[in-house]
Amino acid sequence: GAVVSQHPSRVICKSGTSVKIECRSLDFQATTMFWYRQFPKQSLMLMATSNEGSKATYEQGVEKDKFLINHASLTLSTLTVTSAHPEDSSFYICSARESSGGLPDTQYFGPGTRLTVL
Amino acid sequence: SQQGEEDPQALSIQEGENATMNCSYKTSINNLQWYRQNSGRGLVHLILIRSNEREKHSGRLRVTLDTSKKSSSLLITASRAADTASYFCALNSGGYQKVTFGTGTKLQVIP
Numbered sequence: 001g002a003v004v005s006q007h008p009s010r011v012i013c014k015s016g017t018s019v020k021i022e023c024r025s026l027d028f029q030a031t032t033m034f035w036y037r038q039f040p041k042q043s044l045m046l047m048a049t050s051n052e053g054s055k056a057t058y059e060q061g062v063e064k065d066k067f068l069i070n071h072a073s074l075t076l077s078t079l080t081v082t083s084a085h086p087e088d089s090s091f092y093i094c095s096a097r098e099s100s101g102g103l104p105d106t107q108y109f110g111p112g113t114r115l116t117v118l
Numbered sequence: 119s120q121q122g123e124e125d126p127q128a129l130s131i132q133e134g135e136n137a138t139m140n141c142s143y144k145t146s147i148n149n150l151q152w153y154r155q156n157s158g159r160g161l162v163h164l165i166l167i168r169s170n171e172r173e174k175h176s177g178r179l180r181v182t183l184d185t186s187k188k189s190s191s192l193l194i195t196a197s198r199a200a201d202t203a204s205y206f207c208a209l210n211s212g213g214y215q216k217v218t219f220g221t222g223t224k225l226q227v228i229p
Contacts, residue, residue, distance in 0.1 A: 111159060
């Protein structure tokens with residue numbers, strides 16, 4: 001089946017630093033990837049839709065300048081949390097949809113990245 | 119975008135029993151999906167049901183969809199301890215396959 005990886009799986013950083021999270025589709029091409037954030041014991045909230053070769057589409061309330069998304073290739077999207085603060089501590093999960101073939105309407109999720117900002 | 123409301127929020131059953139969780143929503147959908155999430159992990163896609171379907175099966179899973187009541191249910195039969203996880207419904211209402219997740223049901227299966 002389709003596999004999505006995320007790196008790193010866990011990161012601890014100091015307040016004010018920037019953190020980059022990578023999301024890769026390992027055995028398929030994905031023109032569209034999605035970034036979610038999940039706070040403890042809560043559901044996943046969609047942050048943005050990442051489109052290969054174009055600007056990401058952000059959900060209402062998500063700061064574009066704080067959460068920079070780059071989808072430079074059909075297999076890689078990156079989320080950079082700039083000037084991270086403790087309130088940004090969360091579980092970040094990406095998902096990808098196959099560009100062609102595969103099961104339609106199905107997203108494949110990465111294992112998630114646990115961000116802790118001290 | 120709408121979010122599905124799931125109930126119960128938490129469910130604890132004995133191994134071998136059936137587990138049923140429900141998802142209700144407010145506006146029309148293209149499809150509804152169910153996912154499982156083990157603690158601190160990513161999501162695993164379980165099953166997708168389209169708006170023109172009423173019931174789907176996959177192994178021990180049975181999903182129903184009632185578009186008139188705007189609700190779906192996930193039934194896990196003969197539960198196992200390994201089924202312990204959080205279960206989320208996810209609604210697809212628009213383009214680009216964007217989905218919004220429900221509030222989730224935390225299932226505990228006691229051996």
